[in-house]
Amino acid sequence: MDYLVVGSGLFGSVFAHEARKRGKTVKIIEKRDHRGGNVYCDNIENINVHKYGAHIFHTNDKIIWDYVNQFVEFNRFTNSPIALSKNKLYNLPFNMNTFNQLWGVVKPEEAKKIIEQQSAAFRESEPENLEEQAISLVGKDIFECLIKEYTEKQWGRECKDLPAFIIKRLPVRYTFDNNYFKDKFQGIPVGGYNRLIDALLEGIDVELNVDYFSNKEYYDSRADKVLYTGPIDRFFNYCFGKLDYRSLRFENEIIDTDNFQGNAVVNYIDKEFDFTRIIEHKHFEFGEQEKTVITREYPKEYEEGDEYYYPVNDNKNNRLFSKYKNIPIDPGKYIFGGRLAEYKYYDMHQVIASALKLVSDEFS
Incomplete structure (x- = not known):
């Protein structure tokens, strides 16, 4: 052939x-x-x-x-994920809905001022790790509420021990737009x-x-x-040796309800949850089936026999x-x-x- x-x-x-x-x-x-x-x-x-x-x-x-x-x-x-942190829901990506949920602000200028104040100290020098990089981009409140624990679960390491390049930039929008992607x-x-x-x-x-x-x-x-x-x-x-990967483990569950979480993707920020998110697949295709299927996603270090992911x-x-x-x-x-x-x-x-x-x- x-x-x-x-x-x-x-x-x-x-x-x-x-x-x-x-x-x-x-x-x-x-x-x-x-x-x-x-x-x-x-x-x-x-x-x-x-x-x-x-x-x-x-x-x-x-x-x-x-x-x-x-x-x-x-x-x-349209991908519009939700984040659950400390039993409160936040819109992603970071936008005016998120800032209103965090601080009660209603105008872009108010949100910009808070982020600039919280990130100023970290923008004066080159960030040495992921934590400093994230705070320099979005401020301390967003980092601690919506990034820190999720990222540490995802990578299996403290944010201070992760390189800054992992978060080169974070989407921040000063509009009320929950569309995660900006693509046409x-x-x-x-x-x-x-x-x-x-x-x-x-x-x-x-x-x-x-x-x-x-x-x-x-x-x-x-x-x-x-x-x-x-x-x-x-x-x-x-x-020359093996390249490193992060992998994932999935747990599916069939639930006898037509709507479990009301959204295709909900991120679980807190470390008390071993998984990083729950996917409810029917919402990808606007399904109206009597039952639903959810998947809990668990990040892990790659081991022999796992699938390669990141x-x-x-x-x-x-x-x-x-x-x-x-x-x-x-x-x-x-x-x-x-x-x-x-x-x-x-x-x-x-x-x-x-x-x-x-x-x-x-x-x-």
């Missing part, structure tokens, strides 16, 4: 689709028992349950928006993400439950080129990744792409854009 694609996530699926359109023979092998990578949905109680956490498509790029909409219609879902286009595929993946992979041979490394030499011999979308350190047999892009891991990236390898045989092969956090639209750039480079 022309291309063997290792991994059926968005990156591999988009590339495979475009290669087949150009008359290339393509096969995908997938380690999991389903296609679609982390955008895969389970159907539970007739609800599309995001198996690997909430996935909300958003982009400012009309080309990318038009690209995905050719395969499946998207609904008008946003939504969820009508019928779930599986419809998008199925459309991309129509007519393509996909073999599930296959570990590429169980017989790498054989699989490599079957194709002129191999597109590898898995962990880059695994490809090179961890010769690369720990600190100086140590970035140096390690650079070593792997610079290992000489035949570019006429192997191609690397996607969040794991590039050790980079991607939103969905960025994954698709990266895959389409590869298509352009490969078939120009």
Whole structure:
């Protein structure tokens, strides 16, 4: 065949689709028992349950928006998460609704003045850690109420021990706007993400439950080129050591009610809750089913057998990744792409854009 694609996530699926359109023979092998990578949905109680956490498509790029909409219609879902802190609800992202809930202010000038006063001392010098960085951006009240405990749960470390770059910027809006994303286009595929993946992979041979490394030499011999979308350190047999990741654990619960929390996503800030948020999946598609399915999301350190989620892009891991990236390898045989092969956090639209750039480079 022309291309063997290792991994059926968005990156591999988009590339495979475009290669087949150009008359290339393509096969995908997938380690999991389903296609679609982390955008895969389970159907539970007739609800599309995001198996690997909430996935909300958003982009400012009309080309990318038009690209995905050719395969499946998207609904008008707007991500407006809620945060529960000390038994009180706050709107996210930080906006005039949040500031009113915190301080009772009603005018943008009042909120700006409070934030400027609370952050002034930390803006005079370069922040040395995440805590100083966050306070310099949004002030002490917001940090302590809505950031500190949530972040420490998420990363498993004190904010003072986390590097400042993790929070390069925080969305602060002096308008009454609860839309988390500022992107022009946003939504969820009508019928779930599986419809998008199925459309991309129509007519393509996909073999599930296959570990590429169980017989790498054989699989490599079957194709002129191999597109590898898995962990880059695994490809090179961890010769320089393993890259660090944070992972997640999910607990699903079917509840005999038509509406559990009234919102798709509610963040649980306080450390008394081991989980960081509860997702109620039916709200992604405005469901009216008699029952509901919720998912509690627990962050954890990556352990062997876990799914990879967030690369720990600190100086140590970035140096390690650079070593792997610079290992000489035949570019006429192997191609690397996607969040794991590039050790980079991607939103969905960025994954698709990266895959389409590869298509352009490969078939120009």
